[in-house]
Amino acid sequence: MKQKNILPYVTLFLFMAIGCKKENNQIEPTLSTCEQVNQLAENAEFIAKFQSLYEESKMNNYETGYVLFLTSKSSYAYERVVGEQNKASINIDVDKALDGFIHCHYSNLFPIFSASDIRAVYDVYEVDQMKNPQTFLLGVVSEAGESYLLKIEDIGLFKQFGQQYFQSLQSFHNFENSYYDKQQSLLSKGRTVSFEISLLDMLENSGLVLFKGNLQFNRWLRMEKGTDGNLITSVCR
Ligand SMILES: [Zn+2]
Numbered sequence: 001m002k003q004k005n006i007l008p009y010v011t012l013f014l015f016m017a018i019g020c021k022k023e024n025n026q027i028e029p030t031l032s033t034c035e036q037v038n039q040l041a042e043n044a045e046f047i048a049k050f051q052s053l054y055e056e057s058k059m060n061n062y063e064t065g066y067v068l069f070l071t072s073k074s075s076y077a078y079e080r081v082v083g084e085q086n087k088a089s090i091n092i093d094v095d096k097a098l099d100g101f102i103h104c105h106y107s108n109l110f111p112i113f114s115a116s117d118i119r120a121v122y123d124v125y126e127v128d129q130m131k132n133p134q135t136f137l138l139g140v141v142s143e144a145g146e147s148y149l150l151k152i153e154d155i156g157l158f159k160q161f162g163q164q165y166f167q168s169l170q171s172f173h174n175f176e177n178s179y180y181d182k183q184q185s186l187l188s189k190g191r192t193v194s195f196e197i198s199l200l201d202m203l204e205n206s207g208l209v210l211f212k213g214n215l216q217f218n219r220w221l222r223m224e225k226g227t228d229g230n231l232i233t234s235v236c237r
Pocket of ligand 1: 103104105113114117140
């Protein structure tokens, strides 16, 4: 039987703390998806955090990241998290509601979000520690400087998607395997592109949207798959 080597890519496990539920949501005006992403492109602190994660990903054999807590409409408090050596994962203590998480993948890991990264978004939602699905943000940068953001555009669709793929270990493994198979089948297009196309395929009808950053982390373009199967990037408006 063919044994697939996917375990090394598993990343971002959540450590679930029990008993602390988030406080009642206050209704505050929030930014739209495009407003948020475009403002982050001009947010010096956010850019600096991505730069430092990028630098770390080139030197380290462990993951580092920051848990995000909004302090205003468009700025965050950053809580640093560090993974273990040679372990492609980070434990995040979700004992309080969070606004997002950004992290880095060191050399030889996926240059983009792993299946576990996507599942972690659902897990945060499921344990009721996502402060606001409309503004929740997941970010990653690789050691080659590829950077991506993920946002929830349609929470109803995302719930269905999560229930379909992330509620049992078996369905999660199926998801992980088909992501891997797709990516391998697209390798001739180049490693990064193979991951980008296969992730977009996996995220079809997920209610999630993907953005790609530039090397300065001051521009984020929305990524979609065109009808010809190729990638389309566009300014979010
Ligand atoms: Zn990750």
